[in-house]
Amino acid sequence: MITKRLVLSFPPPLIDQPVTFELVRKYNLKINILRARITPREQGRLVVEVTGSKKDMDAGLKFLDEMKVEVKALALDVKFHDERCIECSACTSVCPSGALSVQRPEMRVSFNHEKCIACELCIPVCPFNVMEIVF
Ligand code: SF4
Ligand code: SF4
Structure with a gap:
């Protein structure tokens, strides 16, 4: 099992989509939401802790990339x-x-x-x- 702390930025069309739910359902990842915010430009931002096997993590990150969700490591x-x-x-x-x-x-x-x-x-x-x- 590996754990990553990530910042996910959702473009406006995805704000009300169940993207994190899909990460849990399809990719068997455990998601702990540390912080959530919608910016004035209506871009959604989540700081999450994601836990799962390396294979599931890679597949989940690929899914986010395909959905055009920007993923950055929590660098702070x-x-x-x-x-x-x-x-x-x-x-x-x-x-x-x-x-x-x-x-x-x-x-x-x-x-x-x-x-x-x-x-x-x-x-x-x-x-x-x-x-x-x-x-
Ligand atoms: S001085 Fe120490 S206890 Fe007081 S706010 Fe700063 S870190 Fe906290
Ligand atoms: S940044 Fe400060 S307030 Fe936030 S979790 Fe860390 S110690 Fe606590």
Whole structure:
């Protein structure tokens, strides 16, 4: 089994089509939607975690290519500069994945890179730029 984090961009004609459903049904892939957005130009964008065998993954990606869905690897990465953190915990309340959390009983704010979905919600919240998006 392999897992990929991908950004899928859907052109307007495909926005209401069950493309991800087809990935599950026809290609036996497990899809975890991390983020979904429709842009002002009505282009749909999904950040997904896709899991399956290499054969199914290759077939599913070929299907997306044929459907004219743009597929890019999730290239964003997030760094936690803990030396700047004052443990105010403001970021933990906006983090949707639990990547930022308060460790008890020490009450220290910690970052779990494995749980981070690069949603960027913590960036504007932190007054000390502890979180950095790396492209
Ligand atoms: S980018 Fe920030 S808010 Fe989003 S999941 Fe990662 S740590 Fe949490
Ligand atoms: S908002 Fe910034 S300073 Fe406050 S706990 Fe989070 S990372 Fe640390």
